[in-house]
Amino acid sequence: MSDRLCNLTIHEIHELLRKKQVSAREIAESFIRRIEEVDPRVRAFITTTPDYALKQAEAVDQAISRGEAIGPLAGVPAAIKDNMCTRGIFTTCASKILYNYKPIYDATVVERLYMAGATLVGKTNLDEFAMGSSTENSGFFVTRNPWNLDTVPGGSSGGSAAAVAADECAFALGSDTGGSIRQPASFCGVVGMKPTYGRVSRYGLVAFASSLDQIGPITKDVTDCAIVLNAICGKDRRDSTSLDVPVPDFTQSLRADVKGLKIGVPKEFFGFGTDPDVQAAVRKAVDLLTELGAHAEETSMPSVEYGLAVYYIIAPAECSSNLARYDGVRYGLRVAPDSGTVTRQTRGSKSSIVSMFERTREQGFGAEVKQRIMIGTYALSAGYYDAYYLKAQKVRTLLRRDFDKAFEKYDILVTPTSPTVAFGIGERADDPYAMKLADICTIPANLAGIPGISVPCGFKNGLPIGLQIMAKALDEETLIRAAFTYEQHTEYHRKKPQL
Amino acid sequence: MAEYEPIIGMEVHVELQTRSKMFCSCEVAFGGEPNTRCCPVCLGLPGSLPVINERAVEYMARAALALNCTIPPxxxxxxxxxxxPDLPKNYQISQYDFPLGVNGWVEILAGGKPKRIAIRRVHMEEDTGKLLHVAGNRSYxxxxxxxxxxxxxVTQNPPPEGLDQIESAEEAREYLQxxxxxxxxxGVSDxxxxxxxxxxxxxxxxxxxGHSEFGVKTEIKNLNSFRSVYLGIDYEIKRQIRILEQNGEVVQETRRWDDERGVTVPMRSKEFExxxxxxxxPDLVPLKFTEEWxxxxxxxxxxxPMAKLKRFMSDYGLAQADAEVLIDSPELAEFYDTCAASYKDPKTVANWLTTELLRLLNASGKKLNETRLTPAHVCGLLELVDAGTINRNTAKAVFEEMFNTGKSAAEIxxxxxxxxxxxxxxxxxVVNRVLEANPNEVKRYRAGEVKLLSWFVGQVMRETxxxxxxATVNKLLREKLES
Structure with a gap:
């Protein structure tokens, strides 16, 4: 039995631990072995922390032996995306500019997971600073999709999604700025949720686009998703944008019941050249929910078409400012200034400090990050601000209104998570527009700040298809109920990739 | 020759004396071992987020109100x-088009005449770190x-209807003071x-x-005292007039005040904005203020202070110069106010405080609140003088004793x-004894050397x-010498 412990979900592990059928140490060891076995092929992790996990497991075992009641995450191995700060453990954002960076503090979510007794097996790969849709933009290496090692795992939380799919951890945390949890979850056939903006503290999440970034769970099923949400949600005084609202027990929403649930199916999400097989899988899912008592109808949200354009102004604008701090002065990579520069800038000469900034950033950042910094810098510049940034914010407001209007009529919206299944590594590298299309269905939820979940709803050519469900702000409960109901009547989430 | 008029805009930064920093809980204090009062937030470490210090907002709102600003909702x-490099995030959290306070004014006295200097805005921001350049081209x-x-x-030029702008170095210094x-x-800053x-x-x-268009302006940095503010601006005005008189053009630039040489020198050109x-x-939510708050x-x-100055002059009949001295520190003003309210002659109290008290404070290097002197003690002392219990000279000694010991005048x-x-x-x-002991002097006085009277007074005072x-000594001596 202990051989396949890593196959288990959080709630299954918890049952075994509670009944003292296995120890936390055995659980941790099983995942550590699994990582050793498959990660050379999957390459989900930038840093693995087996010793740390074993030490944490030890503490859980001691608590169990003292007869203490343990929480649902105690002794459960987690992987954390490498853009969340872990004290004393490398946090690189998959960027050369932070290749050697060890934070002096834990992100709030990391603290909360530790408090819940979860063990950390490692930090997962991502597109550099979470900018990308395939994890190919990692400054270090490309992560592979466990379902087909020649395809991408999606991104930017590709490492987290691949690690969960490959059973290298029981669950993972990802961050979602434009779909970075849901889209890789879809590509890797696992469950990924982006909660309402403000549900989960961003303190310690290395910022990409602050008004869009949100941390969320990537899990093997919806039950696990609810369990992790319970641990990480809630007001944090260190994050002014975190919401001071009651956090329900999300596991209470794990009820297979969608009777009377009103589902909107916005037709715009089926445009963008969506793969017919993906469309068919999603429509089949809608049919299933209808059979189970929900009412579904097609609807229209015209402003969604502008989502991508708005996103590619706002996100780069915020990123251009958020990433300004990586300059070689305080931490991370520092590249010495060009020779011939001077200490103090005078007319016609370049100061050594400016040269250090330039060379550090030139060598530290990858092409995608640089491009976004350039776009964002431009969009915020005097004379362009109104035409780009301000206009984008106005369209964002319109888009929010479209969602408000839709949620007056519907409890949930159901769409594909991504227009296609996972694509081949390198396939879209030269086509940035095609690459960005992968996020076209997920971006609107970030712009509107609403929660969205992706659950497996089929396969094409052996690659998973994702079903996206969105609900109004702070209504994760309905989201979980709908997703759970769907999951209870399907088997897609039980399928495992052959590695 | 054409006459020129200067226009001066003032951008003033004030560090608040809150216990903790603007966006984190690190201690605010001057100096300290480098990099010991920092945390992930004020170091701008990846993932850290700012949280607004409500106390700082309250301090600044109070300041904005005191500067007659409107606080938008x-x-x-x-x-x-x-x-x-002194800016850890390479951006400063500041305010732009929605500042805390707008459209205020500060009243100054320009040659005794009141002038209301228009203030455009009061806004909140975070301070930067400090660079330390050392020998060998190293910086820390x-x-x-x-x-x-x-x-x-920030002041507003041109000022709106009914308000004024700063038009001389003297006014600039006055504004700042x-x-x-x-x-x-x-009490929001030291x-x-x-x-x-x-x-x-x-x-x-x-x-x-007479022209309404502004000339090309220069900005002056490195003004570290009120005196240098005055000297730097005065120099800059004269320099610009000299250039214009020679048909030259003033260059828009930032200039550094060189205190030793008494000149401004170019720092960096501001050819492009x-x-x-x-x-x-996006890490902070807008602050909303209620009317009640x-x-x-x-x-x-x-x-x-300006209201106090006016009240001291009108209610207590003080000259502006005395009132200015008394209001300069809030502690002294309050001390005086308490004395003046309970003692019949506010001017006399003012004299004692502006001379004796300030002399003792200066000599001891103490602040008023570090001494044990109380307004009641000062009034008690003056009442003893009025009652004739002690004379003025004795009173000075008693004042010093009160200042040092905290005892009351009566007790001393x-x-x-x-x-x-x-x-x-x-x-x-005693007078008789003195006259008998000094027959020669008595003779000389009676021969017309009347200025000897004060010598006799001195002898009597020494004896007593x-x-x-x-007054009694004087009277008796005169009576006896002139009889």
Whole structure:
């Protein structure tokens, strides 16, 4: 039995631990072995922390032996995306500019997971600073999709999604700025949720686009998703944008019941050249929910078409400012200034400090990050601000209104998570527009700040298809109920990739 | 020859004396071992987020109200983006088009005449760290100051209807001093120019008198005292007029005041406007103020220095110069106010405080609140003088004793037996003794050398150890010498 412990979900592990059928140490060891076995092929992790996990497991075992009641995450191995700060453990954002960076503090979510007794097996790969849709933009290496090692795992939380799919951890945390949890979850056939903006503290999440970034769970099923949400949600005084609202027990929403649930199916999400097989899988899912008592109808949200354009102004604008701090002065990579520069800038000469900034950033950042910094810098510049940034914010407001209007009529919206299944590594590298299309269905939820979940709803050519469900702000409960109901009547989430 | 008039704009930064920094809980204090008062937030470490210090907002709102500003119902923090090693995030959290306070004024006295200097805005921001350049072309950064709450106060040129602008170096200094007084009264800052808790960057332009268009302006940096503010601006005005008189053109630039040489020198050219790419900080939510909150703060404002100055002059009949001395520190003003309210002659109290008290404070290097002197003690002393219990000279000694020991005047007088002797019989016997002992001097006086009277007074006072009532001594001596 202990051989396949890593196959288990959080709630299954918890049952075994509670009944003292296995120890936390055995659980941790099983995942550590699994990582050793498959990660050379999957390459989900930038840093693995087996010793740390074993030490944490030890503490859980001691608590169990003292007869203490343990929480649902105690002794459960987690992987954390490498853009969340872990004290004393490398946090690189998959960027050369932070290749050697060890934070002096834990992100709030990391603290909360530790408090819940979860063990950390490692930090997962991502597109550099979470900018990308395939994890190919990692400054270090490309992560592979466990379902087909020649395809991408999606991104930017590709490492987290691949690690969960490959059973290298029981669950993972990802961050979602434009779909970075849901889209890789879809590509890797696992469950990924982006909660309402403000549900989960961003303190310690290395910022990409602050008004869009949100941390969320990537899990093997919806039950696990609810369990992790319970641990990480809630007001944090260190994050002014975190919401001071009651956090329900999300596991209470794990009820297979969608009777009377009103589902909107916005037709715009089926445009963008969506793969017919993906469309068919999603429509089949809608049919299933209808059979189970929900009412579904097609609807229209015209402003969604502008989502991508708005996103590619706002996100780069915020990123251009958020990433300004990586300059070689305080931490991370520092590249010495060009020779011939001077200490103090005078007319016609370049100061050594400016040269250090330039060379550090030139060598530290990858092409995608640089491009976004350039776009964002431009969009915020005097004379362009109104035409780009301000206009984008106005369209964002319109888009929010479209969602408000839709949620007056519907409890949930159901769409594909991504227009296609996972694509081949390198396939879209030269086509940035095609690459960005992968996020076209997920971006609107970030712009509107609403929660969205992706659950497996089929396969094409052996690659998973994702079903996206969105609900109004702070209504994760309905989201979980709908997703759970769907999951209870399907088997897609039980399928495992052959590695 | 054409006449020129200068226009001066003032951009003043004031560090607040809150316990913790603007966006984190690190301690605010001057100095300290480099980089010991920092945390992930004020170091701008990846993943850290700012949280607004409500106390700092309250301090600045009080200041804005004291500067007669309107506080709009909502204010927003913006990011000001620029690269500099003392700025850990390479952006400064500041305010842009939704500042905390707008449209205020500060009253100054320009040659005794009141003038209301228009204030365009009061906004909140965070301070930067400090660079330390050492020999061998090395530079170090100290982030202790990074994130200290900073308030920026900007004047408005041209001023709106009914308000004024600063038009001389003297007015600029006066403006700055009035600003300092107000902030001291509010207790929001220690406002020390030498330590940098008040920093001033004026911009100066001159134009032909009567013209409405502004001339090209220069900004002056490195003004670290009120004196250098005055000298720097005065120099800059004269320099620009000289250029214009020679048909030259003033270059728009930042100039550095060289205190030793007494000149301004070019620092960097401002040929192109710095591009700060302001945008609302997505890490912070807009601050919203209710009318009740604003009114509560307004009702809690203390009497401000200019109002106090006017009241001291009108109610207590003080000359402006004396009133200025008394209001300069809120502690002294309050001390005086308490004395003046309970003592019949406010002018006399003012004299004692502006001479004796200030002399003792200066000599001891103490602050008023560090001494044990109380208003009741001062009034008690003056009442003893009025009652003739002690004379003025004795009173000075008693004042010093009170200042040092915290004892009351009555107690000191009693313990040291300093009561003035006004009993005529007692004084008369001393006078008789003195006259008998000095027949030669008596002869000379009677021969017309009347200025010897004060010598006789001195002899009597010495005999009585200074306690004799001088008026009685005078009277008796005159009677006896002229009889």
């Amino acid at each position: 909502q204010c927003i923090f913006h990011r000001k983006n620029y690269y500099y 950064v100290d982030y202790n100051r990074s994130g200290v709450p900073l308030m920026e106060i 009035r600003l300092r007084q107000i902030l001291l009264y509010l 406002v020390k120019m030498e330590e940098g808790s008040m920093r001033c960057e004026p911009n100066v332009s001159v134009r032909l008198k 710095q591009e700060y790419r302001y945008f609302p900080d 604003i009114e509560k703060l307004r009702s809690e404002l203390p009497e401000l 007088v009693r313990q040291k037996g300093l009561e003035q002797v006004s009993d005529e019989a007692a004084i008369e016997s 150890k200074g306690k004799a009532n001088p």
